[in-house]
Amino acid sequence: MTPPKSPAVEALEQEQARQSREVGSELEDGLEATFPASDPVTATIPSIPTGIAPSPSEEAGFGSDAPLVDKALAATREPEQTDGTTFASSREELEALKVEVGLLRESASEIGSATLRVAKAQAADVLVNLKERIRRKPLPAVGIAAVIGFVWGMTR
Template sequence: MSNQNSTSPAVSSLHDEQAKQHSDDGQLQQGLEDTFPASDPVSHTMTTTATPTITSENTDDMEDTPKVDEALAAVRVRSHTPMTEDTRQEIKALRSELGRITGSAQEAVSASGRIAGREIRSVRQTIADQVREHPLSALGLAALAGYVWGMTR
């Protein structure tokens, strides 16, 4: 018979592992406490945003740049100058081109409407012919469609 006081190598290894885990648990707990709060670690860097440095040299350059009000005034002066004959002819040509493009678009819309109307009439005639040739199938299909539609409501 085997000696009950002696332990197998597997059992002793298991006990050794459990003892090691218990000692590691203390180290793990200490590590977690040292890094608390983990979601907000200490930052070793400082963030800054770049800002322009204004020196006496830069302020002289800023005074020489045109202001928004001055630019708007220049535009107003140009808009009050009389139109030249070339400008009038260009505007007249642009209006004529716009009228031509509008007419073409209206014709295209009208033609597509006529084509769609013919297609609808063709589909309607095809369905009517199928119902006349197979009235029972059409009735069954209509009943099935009505049932499905009623179940979805």
């Protein structure tokens, strides 16, 4: 039989349970706020060519980051009309999709160039660290170079 818990232990357990619930809800809120997490963050403000931007009243109905894509998808669910208005709106939607693809392409190129800059900076840091180690301990560096040269020479 277990002894009864003291009020301090009960209060501690209650506080831990409350904190775990709060942390869980904060985590869920954070995940919902960043969904989808695979979308890259961009510091640029994309510009939309004139004549394609939807009116503010049309944008208010869409809650996503790509309202033009939402508008195009909603239009594909509507039955096609035989007059020219549906075809004209389809062209506008196609142009909007082209703009979105262009923005995605631009974001991907920015990510690629940033990754290249980071890789170059890390390689430069490794080179600087290696030079510092060789200056501090030149004899072990020469010994390691000799062993590497010997092994390389034996394999050729």
